[in-house]
Amino acid sequence: MKNQDPKNMNDNAETREQALPQPRERALPQAHERALARVRGRALPPAQEQTLSQGRKQALIAVIDTIFDRLRKTADSHAPLSARELEVILRAQMHQEALKAQQAQMETPAPVRKRDLLPFYQQQKQQRSALQQGWLCGDGLEGPRDKGQNNTGLAAELDAEATAELEARFIRSVRMKPRRTASGVATITVITRPHTCSSNCIYCPCDLRMPKSYIANEPACQRAEQAFFDPYIQVASRLRALHQMGHAVDKIELIVLGGTWSDYPVSYQLWFIRELFRALNEWPTCADNVDTRMDWYRSFGLTNQDTELQRFVHDAQEQVNEGHISYNQAFKKLYAHNKPHQDAWSHMSCSADDLLDEQHKNESAACRVVGLVIETRPDTITPRNLTLFRRLGCTKIQIGIQSTYQHILDANKRNTSCAQIKRAFSLIRLFGFKIHSHLMLNLVDATPESDRADFVQFVHDPGYLPDEIKLYPCALVAGTQLCELFEDRRWRPYSANVLVDILVQDVLAAPPFVRISRMIRDISSSDILVGNKHTNLRQIVESRLRATEKGDMVGQSAAEKGNAPERPADNKLIRVQEIRFREINQQQVNAADLHLEDVCYHTAVSEEHFLQWVTANNRIAGFCRLSLPDWERIDAGGCDVTADELAVAPGQAMIRELHVYGQALSLGHEGASAQHKGLGQRLLAKASDIASQKGYTRLNVISSIGTRAYYRHQGFVDDELYQYKLL
Incomplete structure (x- = not known):
């Protein structure tokens, strides 16, 4: 059977059903079912909706009733409920349910959680239920009131405006993970398929299920692998998840990760970006196409099941971990002559005109790309590649620097020079891109003192001066060349206190035009053999900063550096100029x-x-x-x-x-x-x-x-x- 190009899979349902074989029925472990649910963005799966008990439904209704009542009483503030106010409502409902259960001599039901509220509300809204109308109109369980002839003209407009604001305040009150769109834009991270890398850094993970430097247990990587690394599926799934958490999804920043973008064939680059735009252009119907596209990959014999994927890479992964072969050699052994992968990958190409068509559509689409980030290395930065990046729609480049000291780059087999890095920065800047660089602490041959000096040089040397920085510590992961150095005692991780102290000093040294976007990699603690395992490292650093702001820690204001006017002396946070902190x-x-x-x-x-x-x-x-x-x-x-x-x-x-x-x-x-x-x-x-x-x-x-x-x-x-x- 001939497999269709994934571009055309959504065009005709009848043709699609004939062209794609039915997937084999197989029982999935519960963990895999949960993973699939996360990938598809289903906060409330259909089965859960159907089995929602009457008692549970009434509890949800009661909580939402209370929230809307509180919002109406504070309408003049235009603000959502605080986290504390919402917690009080949920605890009161939990206490009430416990009393009812005790009186009826029944088991206490599970408490209503914040994450339950928005999916239930959206379900009622989709069904145009009287409940949802009643919440907005202020009539609770009685449903919407009849406004008669008075609800016309200006009065109707004002009423509609007030209703829209009330609903927006409710969504902001119950939205999950509000920080995700706090900067004004919703971010979606996608991962490219596994591919060779033209570098071989000693600390870099070599997970053969992933593009080099990424690990299958990282959250974005898990989602990508479950989606067969398909860009359309990844975007559609994240759009649905963000929407169900209450986030606006019409302004999207796309972050494309996968090691070195320029190492991929240009035809794949064009196809991958086109599919990102297509998914956004087809929202919300793109979410309905996920299952069909998943079946298309299965029709080649590909799988997204964890146990089968482990079995596929097992022998080659052991050889890599033991140092017998490199990642690139193992990749070619696994993928170069593997028919299912090669057959599917052969469809992953398109013309520049195809991409251009989707870009034109996106200018007026419901979900628009307001930022496109691509990841690469300094030695791949050329005028030709940068011109291609602009044609793809790229606006920001993530670039791995790791250190500004040549001896440290050499010790970690970075295969790049400081001169190449500075040239790359100049070219990226002249082409207009934002520069989002990676800098690592605790590399081989680095010391706490050299790391502090490294950061200061990075943000003050005219040859560098990045706009954003991912600043994170080196960690030991199985299968890397760093393991041998650890065994020989040639490398050791910093203690938690030393690491936090360096990061605090780096934040204080950051000028006002620099944003430190992250301080960790999303590597699971189970994959880190030694090194930092704190997922809230940024929070720890900021807590230390706020505590020391009241003490005698030395720091300079922007004005003291000659970069900005003097600020009031009583401003306790003046010494921190870094963007994200402010x-x-x-x-x-x-x-x-x-x-x-x-x-x-x-x-x-x-x-x-x-x-x-x-x-x-x-x-x-x-x-x-x-x-x-x-x-x-x-x-x-x-x-x-x-x-x-x-x-x-x-x-x-x-x-x-x-x-x-x-x-x-x-x-x-x-x-x-x-x-x-x-x-x-x-x-x-x-x-x-x-x-x-x-x-x-x-x-x-x-x-x-x-x-x-x-x-x-x-x-x-x-x-x-x-x-x-x-x-």
Whole structure:
């Protein structure tokens, strides 16, 4: 039987049923059933909906009734319930249910949990039940009241507006994991299929089920493997999960991980990105296509069952772990001549025009891409690859640096030089991308002192100066070359106190234009032989920072570094300038309390302006990264390229990032967050003024596919790789 291209699997249901064989019936272990449920994003599986007892249903109704009642009584605040207020409601209901059970001499039922509330509410909304209408209209169990002829004209509009706000406050009150969209955008991480890597770092995990450097037990990797590494399935599943947790999903940042992106064939790169866009363009119906696409992979004989996958890689994995063969050699042994994989992978290609079609659709889709992140290594950064990244829609590049010291890079077999890294940074900056770099602590031959100095150099040397940093410690994982060094006592992990102390000092040393995005890898503690196993390392570091802010720890403010005006002396958190520590997140913002700061700094090839909206206590509500290329330095060999290889010309400035914080709201909805106070427009105006005063005649912006319409409204016009306006 000939297998269809996955692009066409959703076009015709009848053809699909004929073309795809029925999957074999097999009993799945309970853990696998749970994993599949997580992958498909089903917070309340159909079986659970059907078996929901009347008592359980009444308990859910009672809790939701109480929440809506509390929200109405505090309508003037426009705020959701606090976590504490919600906890009090849930505990009161639990106590009430326990009393009922005791009186009836029955077993106490399971308590209503926060995660139960939104799926039940959405189920009632989907069914257009009287319950849901009653909650919104204020009539509880009696259903919606009859407003008669009064519910017309302006009164109807005001009533609809109040109802929409009430529902939004309810969702914000019961939303799971609110931090996921606290920056204003919902993030979806996807993983590429297993592939060879042209490097062989000694600390890098070699899990043959994954792209090199990733481990099957990492959450994103588990989801990807269950989805056969299919980009469409991964996005559709995460969209459903985010939606069911109450998050807006119309502004999406896609993060594509998998080691070194440029090592994959270009045809696969085009196909993978096209499928990401297709899934977003087809939301919400894309979630209904997941099972069909899963069956398509099974029709080749592929599996996503953990025991079978372990069996598939077992012998080769043992050889890798014992050091007899490399990851690349084992990969070729497993996959190069494996018919199921090769047959399925042969369909994973498309043309640039196919991708372009999906990108055009996404400009006005319900789920728009407002950021696309790709991961690669410094030695793969070339003008040609960067041009391809822009055609894919990429706006940010994750790049593994690990250290700025050559002897440490050599000791860890990084196969890259500091000169290559600096050249890569210059090229990435001149092409307009955001620079999200990886820096590691506790590498072979590193010391706590050298790690502190390494970070300071990284954020102050004009050859580097990243925008974001993943700053995490090295950990020992089975199958890596680091195991031998550990056995020989040539490498040891830092103690918890030493590690936290280094991270605290690094946060204090970070300038105001740097964001430390993460401090750990998502590696399961069971996979870490020795090293940090704290999943809340960032929280530990911030707790130490807040505690020491009241003491005598030495730290410098941005003003002391010459980067910003002096701040009030009584501001206890002034010494921490790092972005993530200062983000307003879900807080309400009064635009009158904000002022605009211009943090100017120089790189090897540009003058950078970090424009930030900050409050009186230095909390950041939004920022813009304006880059002014220095053509004298470029012509003098600042990045070892000619002007013809660059995508910009003399006289052209570049906006590399525009971001305004606040809880993500659906497009078209107003709110009290910073995103809805015109802060972005004023940042653009300030950037235009600075570029014009500096003699630049054109302002480019590295817009995402889903933000093109926004920039058109701001006076920018489309060009081949960027949008621009004349100054």
